[in-house]
Amino acid sequence: MTTTLPSFPAADETPLDTCIRLREIAPVVEVEFPGGVPAYLALTHNAVREILAGDNRTFLRDPRHWPALHDGSIPEDWPLRAIVQGGHLSTKDGDDHRRLRGLVGKAFTPARVQALEPRVRQIVEGLLDDVVAAGDGVDLVPAFTEALPMWVICELFGVPAEDRPRVREWTAALLAHTTPPEEAFATQNALQAYLHGLVEKKRAEPGNDLTTGLVQASDEGDRLTTDELVGVLWLMLVAGHETTVHLLGHAIVALSQHPDQLELARAEDRWDDVVEETLRYRHSVMMTSFRFTAREVTVAGVRIPEGRAVGVVYQASGLDPAEHGESADRFDITRERGARLGFGHGPRYCIGASLARLEGRLALASLYRRLPELTLTIDPDDIPYSPSFFTVGPLSLPVALGPVRP
Secondary structure (H helix, E strand, O other), X not given: OOOOOOEOOOOOOOXXXXXXXXXXXXXXXXXXXXXXXXXXXXXXHHHHHXXXXXXXOOEEOOHHHOHHHOOOOOOOOOOOHHHHHOOOHHHOOHHHHHHHHHHHHHHHOHHHHHOOHHHHHHHHHHHHHHHHHHOOOXXXXXXXXXXXXXXXXXXXXXXXXXXXXXXXXXXXXXXXXXXXXXXXXXXXXXXXXXXXXXXXXXXXXXXXXXXXXXXXXXXXXXXXXXXXXXXXXXXXXXXXXXXXXXXXXXXXXXXXHOHXXXXXHHHXXXXXXXXXXXXXXXXXXXXXXXXXXXXXXXXXXXXXOOOXXXXXXXXXXXXXXXHHOOOOOOOOOOXXXXXXXXXXXXXXXXXXXXXXXXXXXXXXXXXXXXXXXXEEOOOHHHOOXXXXXXXXXXXXXXXXXXXXXX
16 A cells, blocks of 8 residues: 655645644654655654764765665656755765865864954945945845845855856755756756856966865865865855855844844844844754665654655754744744754754854844834735745845934
């Protein structure tokens, strides 16, 4: 007898609503993605943490460990194939992952990130100058929440200003599950070709940026191939801005819906707490790209066979009442942080966590200092969100500015 798997997402639900409903069934549930592709979703805090802690041993990221992707079970034109096949740092395992992560991690130590604060603050204030100049009716997504992380990460890696809109467009198209397969593969190829060109440019014309540093480290004996270098840049540029874009957008929406929390953040300068609570309440990452089981494993009491795809659902786990109490669905910056998973856990803890926290704190503090009566001019229920199973956030946040402070 063949069991019909629940669809992810259900036709009449958002992905988050589907996951919250499925979480009532079990901590880990096998679902069917569009295209008839089965995969497991980890939906509770404990299940997510267990998988993250076991990464690089039982749960692998190299898609070669997913037989269905290669044996004809999954069609060649499956919409998510391009993003799953990847070829970037997050698809590396074991020694390869540790080697590449160690090389990149040197650029994101807390001390080095802290040294970036004056420049990040300068970018924030410059963008807010433009927001103020635009007056009422400005959309904060292109003007601020999208512009800031894109500017910061591209400046760090030496991406010229004129190329940044293209990088943003490629990222949005690649992560959207609504992008047609042929367009997704063309986008992946275009982005990788661009990054190959950037590497060669930095090799010929070194600059004061992280791409140059990685090129020089590779050329001086760190055994980083050009393809590996491009894979590292792919992840840094895509994940290094996309998640912070949505972090800022989710925070602004949450604060508009919880004015008491906004007043508390202002009064007590608790913007760090706003960032951490936003990551719990509405994580930028709906679901991570897949992991693949190297052997049969039991997670939170649920058996997962060998060779299966598993998605870790941060948004559902952040709202798990078993971990965060019956008020888990309320935005509360005074909540005890406990064992938060906002930036992951275990061997793949987010390299850019310090940078994301810095950008979030500075951006939100300056936004609400300079625009103390900022209000959304769109009903929260009508806000459009990005069409992605992986990273999710507001696509538009039209606002009225009110009185402005310098």
